[in-house]
Structure formats: C-alpha cells, structure tokens
Amino acid sequence: MLSLRMSHAVGLPAPLHLNGNSSSTTSDNVNVGKPSVTGYKWRLVIAYDGTHYAGWQYQQSPPTIQCIMEKALTRITKVEREDLHLVGAGRTDAGVHAWGQVAHFVTPFNYDSLDTLHAALNGLLPSDIRVREISPAVPEFHARFSARSKIYHYKIYNDTVMDPFLRCYAYRSTYKLNPEAMKEAAKYFIGRHDFSAFANASRNDRAPNPVKNIFSLDVIEKGALLQIEVEGSGFMYRQVRNMVALLIQIGREAMPPGIVHMILASRDRKELAKYSLSAPPHGLCLVAVNYIEQHMQLPSGCPPKSLGRSHTVSKCKLPCC
Missing domain, CATH: 3.30.70.660 (Pseudouridine synthase I, catalytic domain, C-terminal subdomain)
Structure with missing residues (x-):
C-alpha cells in the first residue's frame, strides 16, 4: 500500500486539520456534533443502488452502504473504522438509492495522488456501489453539517x-x-x-x-x-x-x-x-447535496481531486504492410 500514501517526510504539507482546532466561519449549528480528530480529511461522492442494502447507516447485518464503504477503506488504508470517522450527508433508508451521496473520512497520512486510491476503492466495492469522486477537504468541511x-x-x-x-x-x-x-x-x-x-x-x-x-x-x-x-x-x-x-x-x-x-x-x-x-x-x-461555498475550497498543498481514470488504447507500433 506504499504507492497509495505518503509518510510525513520533509516537504509534505501539514495535515488538513489538527484536532478540529482550525478556525471556522460557519454558524454554530454547522459545527455542532463535529468530532475532534487529527489527520487529513477527504470528501467522497458516492452512487449506489440501494435495493439490497439496509440503508446508509452502519450496522453489521443486514449490510449497509456505510458498512461496505468502511470495510473497503479499512482494507486499503489500514486505518481502523473508528479512526476513519466516515460520515455521510444523509441516512438514506433501506431500499433508497443515491447518485450524489456525500461522505468524508480521515487518514493520519497524506496522498500524493488520489487516482490510485479511487481505482482501488472501486475495485474492492461491489458493482452496485461506486465512488464517483474523491477530493481533499478543508478542516471546516463536514459531510452532514456543512450541507446547505x-x-x-x-x-x-x-x-x-x-x-x-x-x-x-x-x-x-x-x-x-x-x-x-x-x-x-x-x-x-x-x-x-x-x-x-x-x-x-x-x-x-x-x-x-x-x-x-x-x-x-x-x-x-x-x-x-x-x-x-x-x-x-x-x-x-x-x-x-x-x-x-x-x-x-x-x-x-x-x-x-x-x-x-x-x-x-x-x-x-x-x-x-x-x-x-x-x-x-x-x-x-x-441526487445531490449542496454545500457552504467556503467549505468546498481545496486546501493548499493537496493532490488534485480524482474523477476516475480513463483507459486509452496505445497506438500500434507495428510497421504498416
């Protein structure tokens, strides 16, 4: 998994937030309930067919979207689910679908590129759950409380x-x-x-x-x-x-x-x-979640957002007859 993450070496930017102590320009009701965590924050846009799931909210059985997402993230990042702090924008009910569910999670390390993480996640997830986008998030962003x-x-x-x-x-x-x-x-x-x-x-x-x-x-x-x-x-x-x-x-x-x-x-x-x-x-x-504009800004020193990688066919190198 070394190709997916970078250690805190010289020249890397500071964590996106430290213990939730960064300043915020939001109203009090936006900040209520935010956990105090340390690490780098990442935003996900997720689509899923909810037919075979008991909604978003975590529970072991029957499976939920959050449960499946946390298992994939834990396997890739080697971070325990309690430390990922995965939070969704809305607790969709059993059988409800999503095209634009938004969630955030935290890692203790930074990434130099999100494309590999993106591909790895969709490679582990079942075909009825897809991560459409991964991007870095500023400390103030919260998938639930920043929503407009x-x-x-x-x-x-x-x-x-x-x-x-x-x-x-x-x-x-x-x-x-x-x-x-x-x-x-x-x-x-x-x-x-x-x-x-x-x-x-x-x-x-x-x-x-x-x-x-x-x-x-x-x-x-x-x-x-x-x-x-x-x-x-x-x-x-x-x-x-x-x-x-x-x-x-x-x-x-x-x-x-x-x-x-x-x-x-x-x-x-x-x-x-x-x-x-x-x-x-x-x-x-x-379908979509709209957010406070300031909370959607990308933090400095971060990798660009990932919308997934496109595969192209390389040109034929054989000589023409």
Whole structure:
C-alpha cells in the first residue's frame, strides 16, 4: 500500500486539520456534533443502488452502504473504522438509492495522488456501489453539517404495464394520476414549515428540528414517468416519502390539493395517516447535496481531486504492410 500514501517526510504539507482546532466561519449549528480528530480529511461522492442494502447507516447485518464503504477503506488504508470517522450527508433508508451521496473520512497520512486510491476503492466495492469522486477537504468541511440543501427525486411509473427496466427504481401507480392536481398541491409545500405531520418517529436519540425550508418541489412529466424533484434545507426520517404519498393520493383525485395546507397546519403525523401511507423506498434517490461555498475550497498543498481514470488504447507500433 506504499504507492497509495505518503509518510510525513520533509516537504509534505501539514495535515488538513489538527484536532478540529482550525478556525471556522460557519454558524454554530454547522459545527455542532463535529468530532475532534487529527489527520487529513477527504470528501467522497458516492452512487449506489440501494435495493439490497439496509440503508446508509452502519450496522453489521443486514449490510449497509456505510458498512461496505468502511470495510473497503479499512482494507486499503489500514486505518481502523473508528479512526476513519466516515460520515455521510444523509441516512438514506433501506431500499433508497443515491447518485450524489456525500461522505468524508480521515487518514493520519497524506496522498500524493488520489487516482490510485479511487481505482482501488472501486475495485474492492461491489458493482452496485461506486465512488464517483474523491477530493481533499478543508478542516471546516463536514459531510452532514456543512450541507446547505439536499435534492431528492422520486419516480412514479404511471401506465397500465410496468417497464421492467424501471421496476427497482420507480413506484408503479395502478391508478391514472392527474399531474396538474399534483403540481397544484406541490405549491403548498414550498417555503418554511413545521413538517411534524410528514415525518415518522426518528430512529435515533437526537430530536430533529421539524422546521424545514423547501426551496422547490416540481412534478415533471416524462411520458409514462412522473418525476417529483424536491430541494430543501433538510429532511426528517421518511419526510420525502410521506410528502410523495400524499401527492399520489391527490393525483388520484381522492382529495383536493388544498389538503396539504390543512395537514401541515395540524403538525400531527396521525392526521396524515388518515389519508396516506409512506411511498415505497425504491422510487426515491438522493441526487445531490449542496454545500457552504467556503467549505468546498481545496486546501493548499493537496493532490488534485480524482474523477476516475480513463483507459486509452496505445497506438500500434507495428510497421504498416
């Protein structure tokens, strides 16, 4: 593994952060919960098919994305999982997919190039998990707390016969939906609201803030496919799937678009349960995470980001006949 890392020899830059003591220009809520660690920080952009995984969050059995990622990183870096401090931007649920999941981890050593690490990771990972990008990160960057917004897409297939190639990535509605009614209802979600009525009880001990800001919510028609695209400051457990489930009921014309406002105002999950259940997880995908601009700057003295290596065919050296 010597080719993957560099020792602290003369001429190498100082670690990207030391014990979390570097200065930060972020607000207090961004820094809350950051571990105090020593080493070099690296940012990952990860895509995965969540069909066969119990979500992102670490647990041994059944396997999770974090568990698989940590095993690969531990094998390559020889750093124990507790010392890697791998943190994801969002705890996607079982069966949920991602194109733009973001995570960071820490190593006690620097790299002279990230391309080899990138290739080694994807070589160890199963084919349904891919690291799309690896880049150095400044001390202030935190995959979760530096996030400004997250973008999710939910796919609904609305036709009499399901497209078999979309069966794992889109929910099939057996009822013909009215996209215009769904678009009208989507407007009620825009803005800053208390989303207590649209979140299931959290599975962790931390009490989440139910007030979220939804920047956009669009219902896009792509033939038989309806794609719901939502961007928000953050989302609670199953919030997006609960929002989608109500939009589907409204698309069925089982209730008017204005019911969204009534359920939001109730701040009561039991009120939503009267009208809809959560939409299935396989239609949901974490598409992108947007970050505080200052936290995305590359630190000095670091290797360039890796987007993966392209293989080329060398020119033929045989003489022409």
